[in-house]
Amino acid sequence: MSVRAFAQMVIAQAAMLRRNTSFWLASIFTAVVSMLIFGWLFNPESQAFDLAIVDQDRTEASQALRDVFTALENTEVREGPLEEEHRALRDGDRGALIVIAPGFQRDVERGGAALQVYYDNSNLIRIGYVTSTITAAVKAYNEQVSGRGDIVRLEAQAVDTEDVRFIDFLTPGMVGMTIMWVNIGVGFMLVNWREMGILRRLGVTPLRAGTLIASQAVSFALVSFTQVAIILLLGRLVFGVDISGSYLWLVVTVLLGLTAMLSIGYVIASFLRTVTSVNAAVNLIAFPMIFLGKSYFPLDTPPAVAPLVNFIPLTHLNDALREVINHGHGPAELWINWAVLAGWALAGYLLSMRVFRWQ
Amino acid sequence: MTTPTAGRVNGPAPGADIVLNVQRLSKRYGQVRAVDDISFEVYRGETFGILGPNGAGKTTTLEIIEGLRSADAGAIRFLGVDALRERHWVRERIGVQLQSQALWPELTVEETLKLFRSLFRVRVDVEPLLERFSLVDKRGTLVKGLSGGQKQRLSVATALVNDPEVVFLDEPTTGLDPQARHTFWDLVREMRHEGKTVIVTTHYMEEAEALCERVAIMDHGLIIALDTPRELVRSLGSGSTIECGFEHGVDERLLAGAPGVRDIRSEDGRFLLFTSDAPLTLQAVVQLAQKEACAIHSLNVRSASLEDVFIVLTGRKLRD
Numbered sequence: 001m002s003v004r005a006f007a008q009m010v011i012a013q014a015a016m017l018r019r020n021t022s023f024w025l026a027s028i029f030t031a032v033v034s035m036l037i038f039g040w041l042f043n044p045e046s047q048a049f050d051l052a053i054v055d056q057d058r059t060e061a062s063q064a065l066r067d068v069f070t071a072l073e074n075t076e077v078r079e080g081p082l083e084e085e086h087r088a089l090r091d092g093d094r095g096a097l098i099v100i101a102p103g104f105q106r107d108v109e110r111g112g113a114a115l116q117v118y119y120d121n122s123n124l125i126r127i128g129y130v131t132s133t134i135t136a137a138v139k140a141y142n143e144q145v146s147g148r149g150d151i152v153r154l155e156a157q158a159v160d161t162e163d164v165r166f167i168d169f170l171t172p173g174m175v176g177m178t179i180m181w182v183n184i185g186v187g188f189m190l191v192n193w194r195e196m197g198i199l200r201r202l203g204v205t206p207l208r209a210g211t212l213i214a215s216q217a218v219s220f221a222l223v224s225f226t227q228v229a230i231i232l233l234l235g236r237l238v239f240g241v242d243i244s245g246s247y248l249w250l251v252v253t254v255l256l257g258l259t260a261m262l263s264i265g266y267v268i269a270s271f272l273r274t275v276t277s278v279n280a281a282v283n284l285i286a287f288p289m290i291f292l293g294k295s296y297f298p299l300d301t302p303p304a305v306a307p308l309v310n311f312i313p314l315t316h317l318n319d320a321l322r323e324v325i326n327h328g329h330g331p332a333e334l335w336i337n338w339a340v341l342a343g344w345a346l347a348g349y350l351l352s353m354r355v356f357r358w359q
Numbered sequence: 360m361t362t363p364t365a366g367r368v369n370g371p372a373p374g375a376d377i378v379l380n381v382q383r384l385s386k387r388y389g390q391v392r393a394v395d396d397i398s399f400e401v402y403r404g405e406t407f408g409i410l411g412p413n414g415a416g417k418t419t420t421l422e423i424i425e426g427l428r429s430a431d432a433g434a435i436r437f438l439g440v441d442a443l444r445e446r447h448w449v450r451e452r453i454g455v456q457l458q459s460q461a462l463w464p465e466l467t468v469e470e471t472l473k474l475f476r477s478l479f480r481v482r483v484d485v486e487p488l489l490e491r492f493s494l495v496d497k498r499g500t501l502v503k504g505l506s507g508g509q510k511q512r513l514s515v516a517t518a519l520v521n522d523p524e525v526v527f528l529d530e531p532t533t534g535l536d537p538q539a540r541h542t543f544w545d546l547v548r549e550m551r552h553e554g555k556t557v558i559v560t561t562h563y564m565e566e567a568e569a570l571c572e573r574v575a576i577m578d579h580g581l582i583i584a585l586d587t588p589r590e591l592v593r594s595l596g597s598g599s600t601i602e603c604g605f606e607h608g609v610d611e612r613l614l615a616g617a618p619g620v621r622d623i624r625s626e627d628g629r630f631l632l633f634t635s636d637a638p639l640t641l642q643a644v645v646q647l648a649q650k651e652a653c654a655i656h657s658l659n660v661r662s663a664s665l666e667d668v669f670i671v672l673t674g675r676k677l678r679d
Contacts, residue, residue, distance in 0.1 A: 008477035016465040019501070197459030201517075204425045204455040205478040206447055 005207055009215035010222075017223050023188075027181035028227045031174035032234060034296070039167045039239045049095030049130055051075045052085035059105035061145075065115075065152070068141045069098070075133065089120055095130040096120065108145065114155045128165025131156075171235040172321035173295035178227050179254065180289065180314055183220050183261035184282055190269035191278045199357075209356055213349075217262055224258045232325075244328035253324055253334065256341040257317035263348020264313070270355040289314040316340040376403035378525055378556045379424065379442075384433030386419055386580075393419045395580035396433075401525070406547065406557040408571030410564060410665065412675070416580040417560035418458065421529055424558075425455055438524060451480055454518030454526040458533070460510050464503035468494050468513055471502060472520060479521035492516045492546070508539035515546060526550060528559040532566060544569055564665040576669060583672050591668045597621040597633035600667050601640055604629040604657040605648065613651075617643035624670055629657065633667060 017024060051069055055062045070077045078085065078094065089097045099116040107113035117134060119127055135154065142151050193199045202212065235241035243250065264285070272278050290296065292305070293314030301309050309315050320337035323329040331338075379401040386394040394416045401407045409417045422428045424435055426446035435442040442449045462471055472485045489495045492512040497505060505513065511531070518526055528547070532540040547570050550557055561567055567574045568588045575585040584591055597619075611630065615623045619636035634640040637660055648655050670676060 002478070005478045008474050012463070012466060012470055012474045015470065016463060019465040197457055197461035198463065200427060200459075201455070201457055201461035202478075203427055204450055204453070204457075205475065206450045206480070207478045 002206075002211065006211050006215050009207075009212065010218045013216060013219035014222050017219060023185060024182065024223055024227070027185065028178050028230060030181075031178045031227075031231055035167065035170060035174055035231070035234060035239070038170050048074045048076065049126060049133075050078050050088075050093060051130075051134075052078045052080070052088060052094040052097040053100065054082045054085055054097065055079065055100045056082075056102045057100045057104035061105035061108045062100045064145070065100065065104075065141055068137050068144070072133065072137060074129075086118070089118055092120055094120065095126055096134060098134070108151055111151060113152050115152050116155050119156065128167070132165075167235070167239045168241050168326055169298065169322070170296065171231065171239070171241045172325045173318050175228050175231050175254075175321050175325075176257065176293065176314055176318040177290055177295040178231060179224050179257045179317065180261050180286060182224055182227065183258045184265045184268070184286060186216055186220055186262050186265035187268035187272075187278050187282060188265075188275060189216070190266070191272060191275050194269075194273075194357075195275060209353070213266070213353075217259065220262060221255070221258055224254065228254055241325070243325050245324035246328075246330060249324045249330050249334060250321075252338065253317070253320045253341075256338050256345065257313070257320070260313045260317070260341040260344035260348070263345045263352065266352035266356070267348050270352045270357075294318050313341055313344045377401070377436075378403045378438060379558070380434075380436040381420075381424070382434045382436075384420065384423065384435065385431045386416075386423060386428065387431055392580045394423070394430075397577075397580070397582045399575055399582060399585060401556060401558060403556055404551070404554050405572045406551050406559065406570050408567040408574040409558070409560040409577055410562070410567040410574050410669070411560075411577035412562055415562075415577040417562075417577055418529055420577070421527055421558070421560060425453065425527060426450060451521065452524045454521060454523035456514050456518045456526075456528045456531055458529045460514045462502045462510060462514060462517075465501060467499050467501055468505070469498040471513060472516060475517040476520040481521050483520060483522050485520075488516045488519060491549070508535065508542065511535060511539065511543060512546070515543070519550075523555070525556045525558060528557065530560055530562070532561070532563065540566075564669070568665055574665065576665070576672065578669075578673050584668065588665055591665060592663050595621065595633055595663050595667055595671060597635050597663055597667075599634055599637035600661055600663050601632040601634060601637060601644065602629060602657070602659040602661075603632070603644060603655055606654045606656055609647070609651060609653055613647055614644065617647065619643075622671055624674060626670075626676065631667070631670060633663065633671065 051072075053066055053069060055066060066077070066079075069075060075095070078088070080088075082099065085094065085097050088094045097118040099118070101114070101116065104113050104115075115138065119130060138152055138154055145151060190199070193202075232241075232243065236243075268278055268281050268285075272281055289312050292299070292309050293312050294309075295314065295318055299309065316337040320334050320341070323333050323337070327333075377400050381400070382398050383396050384394055384398070385392070385396050397416075397420065409420065411417050419428065423430045424437070424442060426442070426449055430443060437449050438452065440448060463474075466474065469485060469489070472488060476482045476485060489498055492515065494509065494513060494516065497509060502510065502513070515528070515531070518528075531547075532543055535543065544566070547557060547559070557570075559566075559570060571588060573585065573587050574591060575582045576591070577583070584594075586594070609630075611623060611625055614620070614630055614632060617632070617634075617640050619634040619640040620632050621635055622633040624631045624633075632640055632644070641660065645655070666676070
């Protein structure tokens with residue numbers, strides 16, 4: 001492989017991609033708009049919710065706790081029998097249900113009481129601000145009572161205790177989706193080049209197919225990393241989405257994800273002849289991937305489609321991104337996702353090298 | 360490196376360097392013999408034309424030599440090397456302009472040349488190329504903003520970035536206006552003066568006559584004639600061609616028997632008389648028309664050309 005040819009191909013393609021504004025803008029546009037819509041329009045602070053409290057203690061201490069919640073601006077406190085409130089929670093009419101168990105005051109005086117909280121985790125947009133509201137209120141109560149932060153502990157039920165807000169869930173999904181859009185787009189590029197006769201023209205030069213493909217991968221990676229940085233920066237600065245894991249694992253995940261998607265793009269370009277048919281194929285593949293791959297919403301996978309969901313590379317890219325960004329995990333948790341992505345990349349590469357044609 | 364071979368008149372001197380040797384080359388597509396057992400040689404420094412109608416097999420022949428297609432049979436030696444096997448070696452040493460201009464719309468003129476240049480071991484400077492192809496002012500312009508003629512010049516310039524031994528031009532002036540065509544011919548002549556070997560396919564006989572030292576005429580995958588344009592025309596044995604049409608039918612044999620006529624072809628109710636003595640034949644044709652009481656409704660006298668060679672050989676006109 002000629003280093004000079006490789007470097008020039010990377011530079012030229014990066015310039016082409018940059019000048020092809022509609023291509024890179026369109027691919028990141030959906031992600032940014034989705035984040036703004038879900039992050040702002042469904043703004044945590046601006047949404048009111050009903051909070052059920054079942055006080056089984058009926059003491060001064062429990063009254064004081066109830067007062068804290070009643071004083072909250074965004075919440076409407078509902079009190080009723082446990083069974084009724086439980087049903088209301090299940091029906092989605094309550095954001096959460098707090099149960100103050102008998103003996104609460106005694107436990108507080110002894111220096112440690114548990115507070116049972118049930119969340120409605122079917123509403124992902126709401127659950128983020130419901131948990132943060134309740135956590136803040138309990139913290140305020142603790143300080144008011146003792147100046148210590150840990151007298152009353154929340155015992156959360158049916159909710160991810162790591163307190164993942166919807167925007168936290170969405171941001172990695174948008175990263176995954178954008179990586180997919182851009183890199184599958186290599187298929188457009190190749191078929192377009194073939195239609196214009198550019199691949200034939202390159203075919204009568206000493207350029208080798210491997211150098212072409214490697215240089216394309218690098219230029220698409222440059223675009224992808226730029227877009228990933230933009231999305232993560234937006235998440236961080238506007239919505240406070242933290243990257244809790246290591247940047248190294250993030251980079252590895254993005255690299256594996258983009259090579260897997262490039263591979264799919266190459267396979268598409270190897271089998272299809274016109275830009276129109278590539279367009280149709282990409283849409284046919286991409287949209288089911290976005291939803292089955294959980295870019296926007298978590299999926300309670302019905303057993304029938306589980307093999308399909310687990311087969312889709314975007315599932316593994318999104319899962320791995322969430323493991324790193326939301327949970328701060330590393331290779332121990334990520335290796336299966338990584339292996340599947342690498343498998344896709346390799347299979348697609350081998351297949352397209354077999355069927356690739358300059359003309 | 361090649362040296363300019365000035366002062367040559369008709370084709371190469373005996374014993375001239377053979378740059379390209381094609382032997383019994385064949386290629387079929389299903390039942391169609393696209394290239395049917397053709398052989399020819401191209402000498403160093405000459406401009407060699409392959410003339411023929413669309414579908415004659417010109418492009419297929421070129422693409423096999425360039426390594427874009429495989430051959431079913433035959434051998435090609437390029438600078439003494441087996442070109443069907445050593446494709447990479449060949450690609451380093453040829454310059455190609457394909458029928459489609461094959462340029463990236465989103466690259467500038469200069470970027471395009473630099474990119475193509477980077478693909479080869481031997482590289483010429485970009486600056487002289489820009490000057491020679493009158494693209495200096497356009498160096499920073501994106502290809503999509505160029506005119507047809509400018510794209511054409513850039514496309515040829517990309518074929519020269521590796522200082523190639525042989526330049527292949529496939530139907531280079533199809534779709535160009537007459538002025539751009541003449542500019543292009545000047546560029547090809549300049550390559551010849553530099554000593555470059557040029558192989559050009561065309562279906563314009565004017566182009567073959569204007570550019571080529573030797574011309575192979577192809578039809579249905581066969582080379583049906585190969586010589587200098589002058590010799591090909593001379594082989595007709597007629598200096599001129601009279602094209603005439605009559606109000607109603609005239610016996611072809613009477614026309615064929617007119618003085619000076621060497622050969623005759625009829626097409627669409629009109630006759631082409633290939634004559635060695637145009638004035639004499641013309642007189643006879645006019646007399647014949649009077650005698651038969653049959654008015655002449657069209658008449659055209661011209662010097663014999665490659666077009667006539669093609670008509671005599673195939674019975675058809677070159678252009679559809």
